[in-house]
Amino acid sequence: MAVSRSLRRNNTITYILAGVLCIFFLYFFFGDSASIPSISTAPRQLLKSKDAASNALSPPSLPFRKPANLGPNEVAPPPPVVHYHMNNVTTTPDPVGNRESILILTPLARFYQEYWDNLCKLSYPHDLISLGFIIPKGREGNLATQQLQERIQKTQAPTNKNRFASITILRQDSEPPVQQTESERHKMAAQKERRAAMSRARNSLLFTTLGPTTSWVLWLDSDIVETPPTLIQDLASHDKPIINPNCFQRYYNKDKEAMDVRAYDFNSWQDSPTAQGLAAKMGPDEILLEGYAEMATYRSLMAYMAEEKGDPRKEVELDGVGGTALLVKADVHRDGAMFPPFPFYHLIETEGFAKMAQRLNWKAYGLPNYYVYHYNE
Amino acid sequence: MASPEAQAHIPAVQDQVSAYGRTNMKTRYQPRSSRSMLLRRRGMLIRLGGAVATILIILMIVFPSARPAAILAGPLSLGLFSGGEEFNIETVRYYDLSNVQGTSRGWEREERILLCAPLRDAAPHLPMFFSHLRNLTYPHNLIDLAFLVGDSKDNTIQLLSDLLAELQVAEDPKQAFGEISVIEKDFGQTVNQDVESRHGFAAQASRRKSMAQARNWLLSAALRPTHSWVYWRDVDVETAPFTILEDLMRHNKDVIVPNVWRPLPDWLGGEQPYDLNSWQESETALALADTLDEDAVIVEGYAEYATWRPHLAYLRDPYGDPDMEMEIDGVGGVSILAKAKVFRSGVHFPAFSFEKHAETEGFGKMAKRMKFSVVGLPHYTIWHLYEPSVDDIRHMEEMEQERKQREQEEKEKQDRIAKIQDQFEEGGSQWEKDKEQIRDQEKKDFVARQAKGETKEGEKEASEVKIEKGRGEGKMHIVDPLNEIPEVGGKSPHKKEAAGEEKAKPKKVDQAAAQNADGPAAKVEDAKPAQQKAG
Numbered sequence: 001m002a003v004s005r006s007l008r009r010n011n012t013i014t015y016i017l018a019g020v021l022c023i024f025f026l027y028f029f030f031g032d033s034a035s036i037p038s039i040s041t042a043p044r045q046l047l048k049s050k051d052a053a054s055n056a057l058s059p060p061s062l063p064f065r066k067p068a069n070l071g072p073n074e075v076a077p078p079p080p081v082v083h084y085h086m087n088n089v090t091t092t093p094d095p096v097g098n099r100e101s102i103l104i105l106t107p108l109a110r111f112y113q114e115y116w117d118n119l120c121k122l123s124y125p126h127d128l129i130s131l132g133f134i135i136p137k138g139r140e141g142n143l144a145t146q147q148l149q150e151r152i153q154k155t156q157a158p159t160n161k162n163r164f165a166s167i168t169i170l171r172q173d174s175e176p177p178v179q180q181t182e183s184e185r186h187k188m189a190a191q192k193e194r195r196a197a198m199s200r201a202r203n204s205l206l207f208t209t210l211g212p213t214t215s216w217v218l219w220l221d222s223d224i225v226e227t228p229p230t231l232i233q234d235l236a237s238h239d240k241p242i243i244n245p246n247c248f249q250r251y252y253n254k255d256k257e258a259m260d261v262r263a264y265d266f267n268s269w270q271d272s273p274t275a276q277g278l279a280a281k282m283g284p285d286e287i288l289l290e291g292y293a294e295m296a297t298y299r300s301l302m303a304y305m306a307e308e309k310g311d312p313r314k315e316v317e318l319d320g321v322g323g324t325a326l327l328v329k330a331d332v333h334r335d336g337a338m339f340p341p342f343p344f345y346h347l348i349e350t351e352g353f354a355k356m357a358q359r360l361n362w363k364a365y366g367l368p369n370y371y372v373y374h375y376n377e
Numbered sequence: 378m379a380s381p382e383a384q385a386h387i388p389a390v391q392d393q394v395s396a397y398g399r400t401n402m403k404t405r406y407q408p409r410s411s412r413s414m415l416l417r418r419r420g421m422l423i424r425l426g427g428a429v430a431t432i433l434i435i436l437m438i439v440f441p442s443a444r445p446a447a448i449l450a451g452p453l454s455l456g457l458f459s460g461g462e463e464f465n466i467e468t469v470r471y472y473d474l475s476n477v478q479g480t481s482r483g484w485e486r487e488e489r490i491l492l493c494a495p496l497r498d499a500a501p502h503l504p505m506f507f508s509h510l511r512n513l514t515y516p517h518n519l520i521d522l523a524f525l526v527g528d529s530k531d532n533t534i535q536l537l538s539d540l541l542a543e544l545q546v547a548e549d550p551k552q553a554f555g556e557i558s559v560i561e562k563d564f565g566q567t568v569n570q571d572v573e574s575r576h577g578f579a580a581q582a583s584r585r586k587s588m589a590q591a592r593n594w595l596l597s598a599a600l601r602p603t604h605s606w607v608y609w610r611d612v613d614v615e616t617a618p619f620t621i622l623e624d625l626m627r628h629n630k631d632v633i634v635p636n637v638w639r640p641l642p643d644w645l646g647g648e649q650p651y652d653l654n655s656w657q658e659s660e661t662a663l664a665l666a667d668t669l670d671e672d673a674v675i676v677e678g679y680a681e682y683a684t685w686r687p688h689l690a691y692l693r694d695p696y697g698d699p700d701m702e703m704e705i706d707g708v709g710g711v712s713i714l715a716k717a718k719v720f721r722s723g724v725h726f727p728a729f730s731f732e733k734h735a736e737t738e739g740f741g742k743m744a745k746r747m748k749f750s751v752v753g754l755p756h757y758t759i760w761h762l763y764e765p766s767v768d769d770i771r772h773m774e775e776m777e778q779e780r781k782q783r784e785q786e787e788k789e790k791q792d793r794i795a796k797i798q799d800q801f802e803e804g805g806s807q808w809e810k811d812k813e814q815i816r817d818q819e820k821k822d823f824v825a826r827q828a829k830g831e832t833k834e835g836e837k838e839a840s841e842v843k844i845e846k847g848r849g850e851g852k853m854h855i856v857d858p859l860n861e862i863p864e865v866g867g868k869s870p871h872k873k874e875a876a877g878e879e880k881a882k883p884k885k886v887d888q889a890a891a892q893n894a895d896g897p898a899a900k901v902e903d904a905k906p907a908q909q910k911a912g
Contacts, residue, residue: 015423018427022430022434025434055556056467056470057521057555057556057601057603058556059598059601060470060601060602063466063467063468064466064467065465065466065467066465066466066467075550078518078545078546078550078553078554079545079553079554079555079556079557080545080557081538081541081542081545081557081559082556082557082558082559083538083558083559083560083561084558084559084560084561084598085561086560086561086562086594086598087561087562087563137475152469156468156469158464158466163468164468165468166468166469166470167468167469167470168469168470168471168472168602169469169470169471169472170472170473170474170602171472171473171474171475172474172475173474173475173477173478173718199723200721200722200723203721203722203723204474204718204721204722206597207596207597207600207720207721207723208472208600208601208602208604208721209602210597210598211598212558212560212598212599333597334593334594334597334598335590335593335594335728336589336590336593336725336726336727336728336729338723338725339723340723341722341723341747342746342747356729359729359730360728360729
């Protein structure tokens with residue numbers, strides 16, 4: 001008698017559980033059947049910048065629906081015919097108002113928490129931001145991938161209302177040429193090879209993640225740890241095809257015994273006759289580099305155009321750009337402007353990119369008084 | 378020491394037992410029936426409810442249309458479960474690019490191909506192109522299609538989306554392709570797409586640059602981290618092997634193109650090399666390139682730039698080994714198979730003058746610059762559609778006119794002869810009638826004579842008349858009335874046989890007449906007006 005009673009008491013709990021399960025099942029029926037008709041009854045779709053695509057084959061700049069669970073004999077319906085009206089993809093000075101989507105691309109060698117925090121602080125609507133990362137093979141790359149994925153898991157949780165539209169992580173197909181410590185990385189001889197590999201990484205990332213709905217591309221290096229939260233809006237408001245803020249670095253100034261800033265990126269410059277003369281004398285496979293005493297180019301560097309308390313909206317024309325932070329209209333890349341992994345007019349990577357864009361009639365500009373800050377090792 | 382402790386425990390246990398006993402007693406002596414009835418009824422209700430729920434769930438599984446969401450349609454369910462939408466959406470993708478390098482046996486490794494086709498006013502060629510697509514032997518689910526439709530004035534976009542939808546709902550699931558993207562983008566190009574303006578020398582540079590732009594837009598929008606190969610194919614290819622993807626892939630080259638020819642009408646020689654953009658670099662061309670300014674574009678196949686380059690097209694031997702490879706520097710865009718890593722590393726179709734070349738030729742040059750292998754197959758040929766040029770059309774019009782003129786002349790001649798024949802026939806029948814009358818008269822005379830008893834002479838006469846009559850029946854109007862006709866006809870045996878049907882087939886006579894000398898024909902002509910007057 002005692003046993004049956006306890007059973008009976010348990011029964012009510014079981015029934016409650018069963019009820020909950022029932023609701024659970026029903027819930028999935030709802031969810032399931034809601035997604036089916038959109039595929040089977042509409043073989044023709046029109047995707048815009050904010051839509052979720054129906055399968056994983058879609059452009060990586062768009063989120064996609066998880067595939068429906070299929071029975072053993074069920075076959076997934078063939079992917080729909082998707083139309084993209086690229087005439088309607090705009091790039092305007094008011095990207096938020098016009099709901100223009102942006103792709104932030106980062107070649108990631110090392111993962112910095114500050115970088116991620118800064119990224120999450122950007123005030124641009126996150127549902128219009130897609131992220132793309134390319135990470136080299138190797139131990140360091142694996143570590144960076146792991147750290148990145150941990151952060152992504154938190155940020156992209158379905159419960160997070162502020163999650164990014166989509167994130168693509170690519171692992172590079174080739175090994176990085178040589179291991180790079182800060183001092184080694186900037187040695188002149190190693191530069192060409194290093195930057196050629198970097199160019200390939202950038203191009204791989206760009207051409208596989210650039211979607212038909214993307215309006216802007218923001219190149220942001222993984223060691224940029226501090227930017228204004230309105231970075232995207234500020235840069236886009238200038239309405240320039242290519243725009244480059246000034247990249248500085250915070251450091252401890254021993255003379256002043258206080259934190260100070262110094263110029264970091266020397267790849268943003270205006271060309272000089274000296275540099276052109278040097279280039280004219282070079283062999284076809286040699287490159288001009290900036291910031292080395294052995295090769296005095298006398299170019300006007302944007303790093304040194306910064307004025308204290310200068311107008312942050314001041315624009316200057318540039319012939320070479322740096323890649324630490326760079327906002328580009330997606331059309332520039334679509335026309336074919338890429339990061340040449342070979343000497344292009346004796347220029348390589350981001351500097352070569354500016355030159356190639358110029359050949360395609362797109363001009364580059366810089367903001368000498370608008371700063372982003374590089375990590376200090 | 379142990380026993381007192383144990384003893385101390387016993388009462389406690391007994392207490393517990395008694396307590397249980399008491400509670401048991403309580404329930405046992407409770408009024409039983411009402412409670413158990415209630416329980417039983419409740420149990421039954423629950424069991425019944427459970428059974429109904431199970432049946433419902435099974436029904437819903439079997440018939441998806443019975444699900445409440447399907448019954449109550451979209452808006453309600455979306456309203457109810459909009460909170461769940463985020464859970465159905467995946468935002469993170471992870472790809473390892475070393476898995477999509479491209480190998481010689483891609484179909485076994487399930488390597489995905491991106492098939493790109495830029496379209497402009499291409500509606501007339503689309504049905505042919507789609508039949509090519511259906512015939513491809515490479516697994517269709519591994520082929521992603523991407524089209525860029527721009528500046529089209531015809532119904533390309535409508536036709537394309539109809540054909541694509543048809544393709545994806547095909548009965549055979551193996552026919553359906555992978556991702557299909559149709560990109561609509563107008564560049565505002567001013568160059569016409571007709572053959573003459575497309576291939577004129579002056580228009581080439583700017584045309585090639587805008588074509589390059591379209592190709593780059595298409596590629597940058599459609600290339601995914603999942604692609605191992607990219608195949609560029611023009612829609613106006615008329616004949617290509619179904620296995621072309623595998624055939625090109627087997628060579629395992631970074632960039633590979635077949636030879637492209639086109640069939641021609643007989644009067645133009647039957648066939649002709651079409652794509653002259655696949656070539657090997659020559660010293661002459663390099664020297665020429667140095668003399669040109671930065672924005673100049675060398676285009677192949679025009680007398681303006683004599684480059685003396687060995688062209689893939691001219692090296693074709695119809696009986697050569699189709700697997701033979703040839704290193705090339707410029708490539709033509711009709712059918713290019715390239716590894717996706719070529720495009721990933723940044724090679725594209727320069728829309729500016731890259732080493733004095735643009736578009737596909739510049740693509741070849743840039744691929745070479747990045748140390749990729751660029752190869753052409755001189756003896757593996759696909760056939761481009763023959764679209765007559767303006768000159769050809771003019772020539773064809775001339776030929777057509779000539780033909781019509783000839784036909785007209787022939788017809789006139791025929792009419793004339795037929796008319797003459799008709800009129801002669803009339804004359805002939807007159808003769809016949811007259812003859813008939815004469816014969817009748819003779820017969821009458823003969824009968825009269827027989828009656829008179831002049832038998833011997835009469836028999837002779839009658840036999841003669843019979844022979845005459847026989848001849849008259851066989852040859853009708855030719856023999857007797859106008860001796861000129863058989864002379865005109867010349868080829869008498871044939872003529873004589875056909876003579877009976879002459880009215881039905883006047884042409885033969887006419888041809889024969891035309892073959893013969895002018896003299897008799899002129900004679901006939903002379904005769905005509907007089908007869909017409911008579912008619």
